[in-house]
Each structure stands twice: as structure tokens, then as C-alpha cells.
Amino acid sequence: MRVTNNITTGQFLRNNRRTLTSMLRSQNRITTQRKFNRVSEDSVNGSKAMTIRRQLRDLDIYEDNLSTSKELFAAAESNLYTIAHDVYINLETKLVAAVNSTYDDLDLDIIATEVEQLADHMVNTMNVDFAERQLFGGTSNGTTPFETVNASVDADGKIV
Helix, strand or coil: CCCCHHHHHHHHHHHHHHHHHHHHHHHHHHHHCCCCCCHHHCHHHHHHHHHHHHHHHHHHHHHHHHHHHHHHHHHHHHHHHHHHHHHHHHHHHHHHHHHHCCCCHHHHHHHHHHHHHHHHHHHHHHCCEECCEECCCCCCCCCCCCCCCCCCECCCCCEC
């Protein structure tokens, strides 16, 4: 059998292509840090890898939910502290002063206006939005949970 130039060239090109393919596969494994890229290359380890990736994705979602919950509770705590510390103490001071002292009607009207402003501030603090939901709205996120209602007292002392 005679060895021609076409035979040696063809064999050289096949060997060269096989070597380059092997080198490309090795470089791909190095850059992706994976033993295989398709499940069909190693089905047993591929199914294990898919299970582990799904578990990692679930853990990421769980971590995001925990982070959102922490932020939600921190915001709720901050708002409740504002109401309990700032508004309540100021409101208590004004009410005790109004009941225990002798004020004329103008001074009592001023105190009543200040109490209404504190009530409005308290309602606005409780109606705050956080993460596209009402912070204190419970399951109803579409409507504001609290509102101020103007009431008056009749001659008999009943709220109207």
C-alpha cells in the first residue's frame, strides 16, 4: 500500500482536531469549574448536581425571605417605638396638664388641636407602607388600616 500525501494530511488533521477538541473540553472544565456541562455526559452526577442546585436556589429564596422579614420587623419596631415613646409621652403630658390645671376655653382648644395633631401623626405612623404592603395592615394590603374619625360629645356626655 502506498502512503500518499492526502492520507498523511487527513490523518494529521483528524489528530489535530481531536487534540484541539480535548484541549477545548479541558479549558471549558477549568473555566466553569464543572466536570461536565450536560447531564447526558454523566447522568448520575448530573441528577445529583441538579438536586443540589435546586436546594441552593431554595436556600437563596429562604434567605431573601428572612432578610425581608427582618427589615419588616425592624420597621414595625421603629414605628411602634416612635408612637410609644414620642407620641404617647407627649400626649400623656398634654392630657394630664389639661385635666389637672385651670385653663380657659381658648387654652383647652389649643390643647385639643395639639391632641388631634398627635392623633393624626400616630395614624400616619401606623399607616406606613413598607415593601409594597401596609406595615400594620394584616392581610389587607390594599387599604389603609387606620383612620381618624372626628367625634363630638353631646350634652349627656355621649360620643356622637
